[in-house]
Amino acid sequence: MASVEIHNVEKHYGGFHALKDISLTIDEGEFIVMVGPSGCGKSTLLKTIAGLETVTSGRLRIKGRDVTRLEPGDRGIAMVFQSYALYPHMTVEENMGFGLRMAKRPRAEIDTAVARAAQILRLEEQLRKYPKQLSGGQRQRVAIGRAITRSPDVFLFDEPLSNLDAALRTQMRVELSTLHDRLGSTMIYVTHDQVEAMTMASRIVVLNGGRIEQVGAPLELYANPINLFVAGFLGAPRMNFVAGRVTSTNGGSASVTCGGDLKVDFDDLAETPAVGAAVTIGIRPEKLRIGDPDAGTSFPARVRLTEYLGRETIVYADAGDLATSGSDSGTGVFTIQIGDIQPFAPDAPVSVGFDANAAYLFAPDGRTLSAAKPVTQI
Amino acid sequence: MSHLWRRHRHWLAPTLFILPGALLFGVVIILASIETIWVSFFDWDGVGPMQWVGLANYEQLFADPQFYVSLKNNVIWLAMFMLAPPLGLALALLLNQAIAGMKFLKSLFFVPLVLASVTVGVVFTWVYDPTFGLLSLIYGWFGATAPALLSDEHLVSFAVVIAALWPQVAFCLVLFLAGLNNLNEDLIGAGRVDGARGFAMLLHVVLPQLREVSFIALAVTIIGALRSFDMVAVMTSGGPFGSSTVLAYQMYEQSIFSYRFGYGAAIATVLFAVMAVFIAWYLRTLLRPEQETA
Numbered sequence: 001m002a003s004v005e006i007h008n009v010e011k012h013y014g015g016f017h018a019l020k021d022i023s024l025t026i027d028e029g030e031f032i033v034m035v036g037p038s039g040c041g042k043s044t045l046l047k048t049i050a051g052l053e054t055v056t057s058g059r060l061r062i063k064g065r066d067v068t069r070l071e072p073g074d075r076g077i078a079m080v081f082q083s084y085a086l087y088p089h090m091t092v093e094e095n096m097g098f099g100l101r102m103a104k105r106p107r108a109e110i111d112t113a114v115a116r117a118a119q120i121l122r123l124e125e126q127l128r129k130y131p132k133q134l135s136g137g138q139r140q141r142v143a144i145g146r147a148i149t150r151s152p153d154v155f156l157f158d159e160p161l162s163n164l165d166a167a168l169r170t171q172m173r174v175e176l177s178t179l180h181d182r183l184g185s186t187m188i189y190v191t192h193d194q195v196e197a198m199t200m201a202s203r204i205v206v207l208n209g210g211r212i213e214q215v216g217a218p219l220e221l222y223a224n225p226i227n228l229f230v231a232g233f234l235g236a237p238r239m240n241f242v243a244g245r246v247t248s249t250n251g252g253s254a255s256v257t258c259g260g261d262l263k264v265d266f267d268d269l270a271e272t273p274a275v276g277a278a279v280t281i282g283i284r285p286e287k288l289r290i291g292d293p294d295a296g297t298s299f300p301a302r303v304r305l306t307e308y309l310g311r312e313t314i315v316y317a318d319a320g321d322l323a324t325s326g327s328d329s330g331t332g333v334f335t336i337q338i339g340d341i342q343p344f345a346p347d348a349p350v351s352v353g354f355d356a357n358a359a360y361l362f363a364p365d366g367r368t369l370s371a372a373k374p375v376t377q378i
Numbered sequence: 379m380s381h382l383w384r385r386h387r388h389w390l391a392p393t394l395f396i397l398p399g400a401l402l403f404g405v406v407i408i409l410a411s412i413e414t415i416w417v418s419f420f421d422w423d424g425v426g427p428m429q430w431v432g433l434a435n436y437e438q439l440f441a442d443p444q445f446y447v448s449l450k451n452n453v454i455w456l457a458m459f460m461l462a463p464p465l466g467l468a469l470a471l472l473l474n475q476a477i478a479g480m481k482f483l484k485s486l487f488f489v490p491l492v493l494a495s496v497t498v499g500v501v502f503t504w505v506y507d508p509t510f511g512l513l514s515l516i517y518g519w520f521g522a523t524a525p526a527l528l529s530d531e532h533l534v535s536f537a538v539v540i541a542a543l544w545p546q547v548a549f550c551l552v553l554f555l556a557g558l559n560n561l562n563e564d565l566i567g568a569g570r571v572d573g574a575r576g577f578a579m580l581l582h583v584v585l586p587q588l589r590e591v592s593f594i595a596l597a598v599t600i601i602g603a604l605r606s607f608d609m610v611a612v613m614t615s616g617g618p619f620g621s622s623t624v625l626a627y628q629m630y631e632q633s634i635f636s637y638r639f640g641y642g643a644a645i646a647t648v649l650f651a652v653m654a655v656f657i658a659w660y661l662r663t664l665l666r667p668e669q670e671t672a
Contacts, residue, residue, distance in 0.1 A: 047567075050567075050571060051570070051571075052567045052570060052571075071570065071573075071575065072567075072570040072571045072573075073570060073571060073572060073573025073574070073575065074573070077571065078571060079567070079568070079571045081564045081567065081568060082564075083562075083564045085562070085564035085565050085567065085568040086568075087565065087568070087569075087582070087583065087586065088586070089586040089589070098572050098574075098582070099571075099572035099573055102572050102573040102574045102578060103573055146568075146572075150572070
């Protein structure tokens with residue numbers, strides 16, 4: 001049975017259309033991560049599932065039960081807030097037991113549930129403390145513990161790690177994944193951090209402008225983004241995009257010419273564009289190679305900046321008239337990710353190459369035209 | 379010069395900013411208080427020579443039946459004023475609902491805050507008037523005759539306190555409305571997810587967040603009850619037969635009308651001692667949360 005069903009949900013705030021015809025079915029035990037830029041509606045969608053926001057139209061079901069008009073406390077959900085939202089006047093123990101207390105459960109049951117959650121989250125020593133006596137990571141654990149004690153059908157997380165420092169964030173990420181494996185509950189997790197999305201999700205939901213762009217397993221979305229937005233949103237460093245024009249087509253093949261006279265040939269296209277169409281070519285930074293004579297396509301460039309990250313090197317290369325659009329640096333240079341340490345002198349001329357079948361082709365309206373790529377099996 | 383300023387700026391600047399206030403406070407409050415206590419040991423008519431009498435003023439005061447009437451009335455004020463914070467909170471919760479026209483209704487409740495307390499006193503004197511007042515009108519509908527509240531020595535204090543409660547409730551209402559606007563939305567959300575609603579939500583999630591506002595409302599109300607003076611002066615002048623006098627009014631009457639500044643100062647000193655108890659409690663509570671977090 002599906003755990004959460006969202007049917008054609010719409011949400012208007014006055015004149016602002018926050019959610020546009022959202023439909024999604026989430027299976028029992030899934031870890032769903034919703035990502036998207038600020039204002040894309042991901043938090044609003046989570047709050048409508050929680051019942052903290054009402055829907056303008058559409059229906060919501062949790063475990064087959066229509067919860068569209070139910071109060072949050074009656075939906076069988078628990079939520080972890082970005083601000084933790086711990087009750088400051090209650091001890092850790094009282095915070096975690098509050099939901100069961102409101103449900104008028106017997107004292108012994110509350111104690112057992114709190115003790116179990118405290119043991120899972122290693123909070124046994126903190127039970128009598130107040131939230132302000134705890135560190136950020138501990139507060140986050142209490143917030144999660146408060147969710148666990150209610151044994152909800154669905155856990156909802158609203159950017160729970162964004163207030164933690166980088167090291168703690170990595171640690172909590174692993175802990176949350178472990179917790180999901182252990183409890184086997186359905187979890188819905190909102191974040192703007194794509195690393196969290198890629199590492200934790202069983203399926204990622206990419207939202208943009210109040211609409212679902214694409215839903216799928218992390219590596220599937222990474223390998224086969226449905227459009228230019230998803231391609232640009234997932235992956236760090238970002239995919240390189242180059243504007244081009246279709247010069248000739250032949251059945252499922254097309255030749256595209258870009259600035260600087262670069263010509264790229266695409267085969268086995270899912271859809272053939274019209275000759276003369278203004279298309280976009282996308283190539284991930286790790287698919288670009290420097291000084292490889294076997295690369296199918298190559299162009300000359302000059303090294304602008306090199307970042308040595310230890311296990312990898314990021315090279316920013318300027319290819320003159322062949323400029324990228326919407327790059328992280330915003331300067332039109334190519335981002336190249338190399339798997340080892342290679343020294344480059346500033347301004348050194350290099351040959352940048354790639355294989356055409358590793359590149360993506362996007363239609364003028366952003367749809368992906370290139371053939372589906374095989375997803376690396378794990 | 380500028381070098382000297384830069385080196386000492388970190389303590390000079392705050393000192394200069396605090397100085398005018400501290401000076402004013404020192405002269406008007408601290409010095410005046412000390413002088414009042416000093417004067418209370420003298421027999422003095424306010425202009426002539428001062429005659430040292432030691433504790434005689436206090437001995438006379440504690441033997442004065444009028445002093446105990448004033449003290450009892452101050453207790454009535456204090457007890458009845460305790461209604462102001464809960465009434466203000468109840469009204470604030472009511473007016474905080476997002477209903478059309480609520481803004482207009484809210485502004486109506488703010489009216490007594492705009493009025494001078496003398497005005498409130500005069501208005502209520504008219505309301506209580508047994509011949510043409512609003513109260514006699516209401517009694518008239520039921521065919522009854524309104525009691526002359528302000529000339530009844532057993533009811534007069536209650537009547538004056540009810541008049542004074544009107545602006546006090548409005549003041550607490552404003553404080554609580556501000557507090558309700560500052561509620562943490564996530565905490566309310568967490569409460570809803572945890573299944574708290576209605577009274578449980580109010581008790582466990584909303585009220586704890588209003589703790590500081592409640593404390594301020596309570597403290598201001600206590601001080602307001604103890605320093606009550608203007609309403610008594612305007613509505614009854616302490617009458618009938620001194621039955622509505624409070625300590626502050628008795629002090630004023632003794633000093634200004636009876637030219638007994640030493641005796642008035644003794645009353646002021648006793649009132650100061652009573653207030654000091656509450657002020658000590660106020661300061662202790664105010665400073666304690668900071669110690670907790672340390």
